[in-house]
Amino acid sequence: MPRRPTPRSITRPRGTIRSEVLAFVRGRLAAGSPPTVREVQQAFGFKAVESARQHLEALVAEGSLAKSPGRSRGYRLPADGGPELNVRLIPRLGRVQAGGLREAIEDPDGWLAVEGPATGEEMFALTVRGESMTGAGILPGDTVIVRRQDTARDGEIVVAQVRDEATVKRLRLRDGQIVLQPENPAFAPLIFAPDTEIRILGRVVEVRRRLA
Amino acid sequence: MPRRPTPRSITRPRGTIRSEVLAFVRGRLAAGSPPTVREVQQAFGFKAVESARQHLEALVAEGSLAKSPGRSRGYRLPADGGPELNVRLIPRLGRVQAGGLREAIEDPDGWLAVEGPATGEEMFALTVRGESMTGAGILPGDTVIVRRQDTARDGEIVVAQVRDEATVKRLRLRDGQIVLQPENPAFAPLIFAPDTEIRILGRVVEVRRRLA
DNA sequence: TAGTTAAACAGACATATGTCTGTTCTGTCA
DNA sequence: TGACAGAACAGACATATGTCTGTTTAACTA
Numbered sequence: 001m002p003r004r005p006t007p008r009s010i011t012r013p014r015g016t017i018r019s020e021v022l023a024f025v026r027g028r029l030a031a032g033s034p035p036t037v038r039e040v041q042q043a044f045g046f047k048a049v050e051s052a053r054q055h056l057e058a059l060v061a062e063g064s065l066a067k068s069p070g071r072s073r074g075y076r077l078p079a080d081g082g083p084e085l086n087v088r089l090i091p092r093l094g095r096v097q098a099g100g101l102r103e104a105i106e107d108p109d110g111w112l113a114v115e116g117p118a119t120g121e122e123m124f125a126l127t128v129r130g131e132s133m134t135g136a137g138i139l140p141g142d143t144v145i146v147r148r149q150d151t152a153r154d155g156e157i158v159v160a161q162v163r164d165e166a167t168v169k170r171l172r173l174r175d176g177q178i179v180l181q182p183e184n185p186a187f188a189p190l191i192f193a194p195d196t197e198i199r200i201l202g203r204v205v206e207v208r209r210r211l212a
Numbered sequence: 213m214p215r216r217p218t219p220r221s222i223t224r225p226r227g228t229i230r231s232e233v234l235a236f237v238r239g240r241l242a243a244g245s246p247p248t249v250r251e252v253q254q255a256f257g258f259k260a261v262e263s264a265r266q267h268l269e270a271l272v273a274e275g276s277l278a279k280s281p282g283r284s285r286g287y288r289l290p291a292d293g294g295p296e297l298n299v300r301l302i303p304r305l306g307r308v309q310a311g312g313l314r315e316a317i318e319d320p321d322g323w324l325a326v327e328g329p330a331t332g333e334e335m336f337a338l339t340v341r342g343e344s345m346t347g348a349g350i351l352p353g354d355t356v357i358v359r360r361q362d363t364a365r366d367g368e369i370v371v372a373q374v375r376d377e378a379t380v381k382r383l384r385l386r387d388g389q390i391v392l393q394p395e396n397p398a399f400a401p402l403i404f405a406p407d408t409e410i411r412i413l414g415r416v417v418e419v420r421r422r423l424a
Numbered sequence: 425t426a427g428t429t430a431a432a433c434a435g436a437c438a439t440a441t442g443t444c445t446g447t448t449c450t451g452t453c454a
Numbered sequence: 455t456g457a458c459a460g461a462a463c464a465g466a467c468a469t470a471t472g473t474c475t476g477t478t479t480a481a482c483t484a
Binding site: 033073113137138157209212 | 238239241242244245284285288323325327346350351354368369415416417418420421422423
């Protein structure tokens with residue numbers, strides 16, 4: 001069993017150097033800035049660039065990391081075992097007043113990272129108010145992530161603008177009527193004739209709840 | 213009002229080029245790989261590197277972006293103002309077999325981006341099986357994000373290892389007994405004496421559900 | 425002891441990438 | 455019309471960064 005000629009660091013509480021290099025790279029990737037080989041070198045106190053590169057290449061060889069050869073900061077998480085990490089930022093909206101979706105998107109309450117292809121789809125997030133959708137596992141305070149679209153199909157959970165407020169309901173199309181169906185027996189469905197002043201703002205594609 | 217000499221792209225439905233460059237960089241940052249100037253150039257079809265750099269520098273000047281001069285892929289989100297990106301990657305675990313949490317984390321099914329300070333906290337994600345927690349709005353197929361910890365307080369939703377399987381339940385501490393309480397009247401609580409072979413794996417801090 | 429091996433080291437080289445200088449294009453405005 | 459400004463372009467240069475080659479160190483082993 002070989003060993004390292006000189007100790008690289010004073011405190012090395014757990015794990016081998018190699019696994020710590022992996023942890024270091026993972027941390028940097030999570031922080032949004034993949035490290036360079038020389039940054040790894042510096043972080044571990046190596047005196048030669050190649051020392052860091054050897055560990056990195058070994059991690060690639062064993063499948064713990066992936067890389068784009070030649071590219072700067074080219075080390076990534078391995079693509080196998082899951083879809084390519086594909087995150088985008090979407091605005092978290094406050095109250096959506098009448099006709100103000102565009103304005104609300106321009107002036108968001110914050111930003112949210114969601115996974116999914118970085119297509120041109122417009123997305124936004126809303127905080128759920130009220131208990132009308134508890135039957136679908138959507139509780140007050142939950143965040144719904146919405147794909148912006150003007151139409152939706154029967155049975156989909158949508159965000160609709162009713163009068164001055166955006167509301168989350170299940171869409172039902174019956175006999176030419178538009179029904180916004182709560183998922184809570186304590187609430188009554190909202191029934192609209194076609195071409196009423198009701199507007200579909202988008203379709204709910206994800207629900208999130210923090211239990212802080 | 214100045215204008216661009218040549219159209220850069222066929223379809224440019226909304227927003228100016230500059231705001232789209234900002235969106236592009238944000239997306240790349242969120243995905244964990246800051247773009248190079250030349251990658252921005254290529255993405256927008258510029259014929260000169262400098263064209264891309266002008267937009268990037270303008271965004272830095274107006275405070276929408278920050279950068280580390282000279283560093284490769286040095287464009288960042290500004291520390292203040294703009295959308296603070298605080299994302300870290302956590303492993304999505306498959307089945308957690310007996311004693312195998314560590315092994316499961318080493319060999320994840322995939323990775324998930326979650327928001328929160330990049331502290332040293334160990335986190336992982338699990339897919340919920342069964343309907344025992346529907347009363348708490350946690351449905352089968354939901355993803356729970358778990359903060360790794362060995363203990364928990366009364367009333368918290370935890371992931372516990374019972375025999376050979378990880379399970380999500382609400383923790384109740386009564387009369388020196390450990391109770392794993394389902395949130396569904398159709399399921400019975402699991403009651404354990406202290407020091408039984410039950411182990412808290414962590415506390416559920418977030419719930420996510422995709423509605424394809 | 426000599427050979428082997430993993431790891432670290434030193435230095436150089438090739439490429440990727442940020443940056444600079446000057447030019448061209450096209451609309452705006454005096 | 456001519457000066458001006460914003461934007462894009464072309465080309466070059468300096469630096470950052472990945473990669474290669476060869477050497478040294480220290481443990482293990484036949």
